[in-house]
Amino acid sequence: MRSLIIPGFLALIASSALADVVYNVVGFPDTEKGAFGVVINNKLTPLTTTDATFPLWSANVVGANPSSGYRYVKLDDAGTIIDKEKFLRRITTVKAKSTPNEFYQRQNTFTTFPAVPQIYPDVLPSKSKAFDDTQIATIHLTADPVILADMLANPLDEERKAIKAGFRFINADTVYSAAEVKLKVSGHGSRKFKKLSLKVKFNEDKGETFFNRPVIKLRSESSEPTFIREKLYFDSLNAIGVVTTQGAWVRVYVNKKPFGFHLLVEDMDTPFLRNTIHKGNAEPAELGSLYQMGSHVIGQEGTLIYNGSLTANYNPDVYSNKNLGANTKDEPIAQFAAFMKDLAEYDPTLPGGLKFWNTRLNVDQFLKAMVMEYLGGAWDGSWWKGNNFLMYFNPTEARWQFIPTDFDSTFSDGNLADVAVPYKQFAASRLRRKGKDHPLITKLIYKNKEINKEFEKILKNTVQKVFNNAVLDPRIAAYEKFIEAEAAWDFSIDRSKNPGKDPKFTISTFHNSLTGPVTGISYGVKPWINYRATDVPKQIK
Ligand SMILES: *[C@@H]1O[C@H](CO)[C@@H](O)[C@H](O)[C@H]1NC(C)=O
Numbered sequence: 391m392r393s394l395i396i397p398g399f400l401a402l403i404a405s406s407a408l409a410d411v412v413y414n415v416v417g418f419p420d421t422e423k424g425a426f427g428v429v430i431n432n433k434l435t436p437l438t439t440t441d442a443t444f445p446l447w448s449a450n451v452v453g454a455n456p457s458s459g460y461r462y463v464k465l466d467d468a469g470t471i472i473d474k475e476k477f478l479r480r481i482t483t484v485k486a487k488s489t490p491n492e493f494y495q496r497q498n499t500f501t502t503f504p505a506v507p508q509i510y511p512d513v514l515p516s517k518s519k520a521f522d523d524t525q526i527a528t529i530h531l532t533a534d535p536v537i538l539a540d541m542l543a544n545p546l547d548e549e550r551k552a553i554k555a556g557f558r559f560i561n562a563d564t565v566y567s568a569a570e571v572k573l574k575v576s577g578h579g580s581r582k583f584k585k586l587s588l589k590v591k592f593n594e595d596k597g598e599t600f601f602n603r604p605v606i607k608l609r610s611e612s613s614e615p616t617f618i619r620e621k622l623y624f625d626s627l628n629a630i631g632v633v634t635t636q637g638a639w640v641r642v643y644v645n646k647k648p649f650g651f652h653l654l655v656e657d658m659d660t661p662f663l664r665n666t667i668h669k670g671n672a673e674p675a676e677l678g679s680l681y682q683m684g685s686h687v688i689g690q691e692g693t694l695i696y697n698g699s700l701t702a703n704y705n706p707d708v709y710s711n712k713n714l715g716a717n718t719k720d721e722p723i724a725q726f727a728a729f730m731k732d733l734a735e736y737d738p739t740l741p742g743g744l745k746f747w748n749t750r751l752n753v754d755q756f757l758k759a760m761v762m763e764y765l766g767g768a769w770d771g772s773w774w775k776g777n778n779f780l781m782y783f784n785p786t787e788a789r790w791q792f793i794p795t796d797f798d799s800t801f802s803d804g805n806l807a808d809v810a811v812p813y814k815q816f817a818a819s820r821l822r823r824k825g826k827d828h829p830l831i832t833k834l835i836y837k838n839k840e841i842n843k844e845f846e847k848i849l850k851n852t853v854q855k856v857f858n859n860a861v862l863d864p865r866i867a868a869y870e871k872f873i874e875a876e877a878a879w880d881f882s883i884d885r886s887k888n889p890g891k892d893p894k895f896t897i898s899t900f901h902n903s904l905t906g907p908v909t910g911i912s913y914g915v916k917p918w919i920n921y922r923a924t925d926v927p928k929q930i931k
Contacts, residue, residue, distance in 0.1 A: 411454040411487060413437065415447050415462040416528050416560050417494035418646055423467040426494065429474065430460045436469060437462075442567065445530055445643070446491055446560050456481045462494055490562035493528065493641075499562050500525050501872050504864040509855045510631035510758065510848075515669040519564065519601040520654065521636040523621075526876060527561035527654070529608070531588075531644045533573060538644065541574075542888060545581040550574070557590060559600070559640075568598045576607050576657075578686040580798075583612035584888040585650050585880075588642075589657060602665045608642055608652040612891075614798045615899040615908065616915060617877055618869050620653055622862065623766055623797035629856045630848070632758045633667055634794055639873055651873070651880035658682065658780050658795050660713050667784065667791070678783035679715025679725050682795075683776060684708060691776025694830050696734035699727045708776075715783055725783060729790055733829050738837035744844065747834060749789060753841065756792040760835060761849045763794065764816060765857045765922050767809040767913075770799035773816065773831050774808060802913030810913075810921065812929045813849070846930050858923040863916055866904060874900070 413428040415437060426447040427436045437447035459478035463471045477497050481489060492499050501524055533555040541553055552572035559566040575581060576589035592604040600606065611617050617639065624637050635656040642649040656662050663677050664670065683692025687707045697703040701723040711722040718724070732750060740746075747753050759779075763771040771794065772779035780793040802809065809816070817836035820828040834841045855861070877900045885892065899908050906914040913921070 409454060409456050409487065410450055410452050411456055411481065411489070412448055412450045413460065413462075413489050414491045415494050416445055416491055417447060417462070417464065418445050418643060418648075419464060420472065421467050424472075425465045425469070427463045427465050427469075427471070428460050429463055429471075430454060430458050434463065434471065436465065443565055444558075445528065445646075446565060456486060462492070464494070491560055491565070492562070493526070496526070496875065498872075501868065503868045503872075506625045506629045506861060506865060507855055508629055508631070509851060510629075512628070513631045513633050513755075514628065514636070515666060517636060518603050518665075520559075520603045520606065520656075521638045522561060523636075523638040525562050526873070527559055527564075527638065527640045529640050529642045529652075529654075530558045530560075530646075531573060531590075531642065531649070532556035533645065535645060542586065545575045545586050545890065548578075548581070552589075552591065555590075557592075566600065568592055568600070571598075577610075578684065580610050580612050582890050583610065584885040584890045584892045585610045585612045585883075586888075586890075587612075587652070594661075599661075602661075602670065603656050604661050605657040605659050607655050607657050608640065609637075609655055609796075609798065610650060611653055611798050613893060613910075615877075615893070615895040615903045615911070616870075617651065617653065617873055617880075617900075618866060618904065619799075619801045619915060620797040621869065622866065622915070623762065623768075623800050625865065626762055626766065626852075626856055626862075627759070627794070630758045630762065630852055632755060632762065632794065633791070635662065635666070639876065641876065641879070648879070648883045650883060651876045658712075658793060663713070663782060667782065667793075668786065674785040676785065677713055677715065678785045679711065679717055679722075680713035680780060680782045681723070681726050682710045682712055682780045683772065683778075684710065685775050685777035691826055691828075692772070692779070693776045693826055693828050694730050694733060695825070695827060696727065696730040699724065699731070701727075703727070712780070715785075726781065729781075733833065736829075736833055738833040741840070743834070743838035743840045747841065751790045752784070752787060752792070753834075753844070756830070757835070757841070757845050757848055758852075759792050759794045760831070760845065761852050764813050764849065765852065765926070766797070766800040767802045767918060767922070768794075768797065768800045769809045770796070773820075773828065776826075776828060801915045802911070802918040806912040812925070814929070849926060850930050853923050853926045857919060859916060859920050862919055866915060870901070870904060 417426050427434050435449050437449045439447045461475040464473040466472045537553050552574040555573040557568040557571045572591040574589045576587040580587045587610040588608040590606050592598040592600050594604050627634050637653045637655045640654045642652050685691040690708045701721050763773045778796040782791045784791045821832045835845045878897045902908050904915045
C-alpha cells in the first residue's frame with residue numbers, strides 16, 4: 391500500500407479504508423473445472439486453489455476495503471456465477487489481513503456454547519486442535535476409486551486390510567495434510583448401515599501425528615438422528631472428570647463427493663493412553679495392558695466373570711487385548727484374568743470394600759463412568775450390555791482404570807423398558823441372568839455398602855449440578871442451531887447404492903428426537919434428562 395504523509399486521524403481512516411485482504415473459502419465446485427470467487431461491491435474476484443490446499447480457495451484482493459461486505463460465489467467451468475451466498479459477510483476486525491477459512495454457505499464459522507459446570511477435577515490434558523468443537527472442520531479423503539468402492543461395498547468384512555488414502559483437514563485457521571494415511575471402515579453394529587464410520591491411522595514414523603491424535607475415528611452416528619447424544623455424553627463425562635476421548639463434528643468428503651457429517655473422535659489405542667491418560671508424559675516408559683470388551687458376538691458379553699487364568703478361557707471377540715503391557719505374547723490376558731479372579735473371590739459383605747478395591751481399581755473413575763451410564767440410559771454400555779468399555783492397567787497408579795467408549799446409543803436410544811428403571815433394579819437384573827452377572831456392578835455398586843454410598847453421592851451430585859434440563863437444555867439448543875444445516879446436508883446425501891440399512895432420517899427427525907419420541911427411538915433427549923433428573927432423587931434417601 392502506498393504511504394502518504396497526512397495528519398494522524400486521516401491516516402487512521404486511510405489505513406482502514408485500503409488494505410490487501412486474503413479471502414478464503416472452503417468449497418467443492420459442481421464441475422471439474424468449476425471454481426469459487428468473492429464478490430465485493432459487485433466486483434468479482436476469482437479464487438484459486440492448489441493441490442496442497444484444495445478444497446480451500448483463496449485470493450489476495452489488493453486494495454480491498456475490509457469494511458465492505460462480501461459474498462462467496464460458485465463459478466462454472468467458464469467462470470460464470472452459478473450460485474451465491476444467501477447472506478452478506480463482514481470482516482469483524484478492521485485490521486484483518488485475511489479472513490478465516492470460511493465454509494461456503496455456512497454463515498457462522500465460529501460459535502460458543504453455554505458451559506457445563508466442572509463439578510469434579512478435570513482429568514484431561516489440554517484439548518488437541520483436532521477437537522476444536524467451536525467450529526466445523528472439513529475433512530477431504532482421497533483414495534483409488536476402485537479400491538475405495540470395493541471397501542465401502544463390503545463393510546461387514548472386518549478383517550479387510552486398511553487402504554491407502556490422502557487426508558486433508560481444514561478448519562478456520564488450519565490446513566493439515568497427510569499424503570498417505572491408512573483408511574478402514576470402523577465399528578461393529580454401525581457397519582450394517584448405508585452410512586459408514588471410518589477409521590484413519592496416520593503415519594507416526596513420518597511425524598504425522600494429527601495434533602497428537604494419530605488414530606482417529608469418524609463416527610457415522612447412523613442410528614442417531616440428532617448427532618447430539620454422543621457429544622452431550624462427552625460433555626457430561628468431562629464435567630464429572632472421567633477420562634475419555636473428546637469429539638468434534640466434521641464434514642467429510644471423499645474424492646470430492648459428500649460422504650457425511652461425522653463426529654471426529656480418538657480411537658482408544660496406545661496413542662490415546664500416552665496422549666490422553668498420561669497427558670503426553672514420557673512416564674511411564676512402558677504402557678500397561680489394555681483390553682476392550684465387546685458384546686457384538688451374539689449372546690456374549692464382557693461380563694468380567696472369571697473363567698480361568700488362561701487366555702484360551704476368554705473369547706477374543708469379547709475380550710480383546712489391545713496392548714500387551716506386562717503380559718507375555720502367549721498369555722496376553724494373564725494380568726486381566728488375575729483381576730477377574732480377585733473380583734470372583736471378593737465377598738462384598740466384608741467391611742473395607744473401598745480400600746480393598748482402590749488398590750486394584752481406580753474406583754472413582756469407575757463409579758463416575760457408571761453414574762453416567764445409568765443417567766445416560768446407556769443400554770449399549772458396560773453396565774447393561776457388557777459392551778463398549780476398556781480396562782487399562784495404568785502403571786503410574788499400579789491399578790486398573792475403567793474407560794468408557796462409544797456413546798451414540800444413549801439418552802434412551804434403545805429399548806426403554808430395559809433402562810427406564812431405578813438403578814438398584816438395573817443392577818439387580820444383571821444378577822438374575824444365569825452366567826451373565828456383571829460382578830463389577832453387582833458386587834461393588836449394588837452389594838457393597840461403602841462403595842454404594844460413594845456411588846449414590848456422585849449420582850446425586852451429578853443430577854443436581856450437571857445432568858438436568860436447566861444445565862443441559864441451553865447447550866442442546868446451541869448444538870441444535872449450530873448443526874441443523876449440517877444434519878440436513880447429511881440427510882440429503884444419496885447413499886442408495888450402498889449396502890445396509892437406511893433409517894431415513896429427515897430434518898424433522900433431527901429436531902423431534904430432541905423433544906420426544908420418533909420412529910424407533912422411544913424418548914427424546916430432553917424428556918429423558920427430565921425423567922432421570924426427577925427420578926434419581928426419589929431413589930436416594
Ligand atoms: C470358559 O472357558 C472354556 C474353556 O476352558 C470355554 O469353553 C468357555 O466358552 C469359556 N466361557 C466363556 C464365557 O468365555
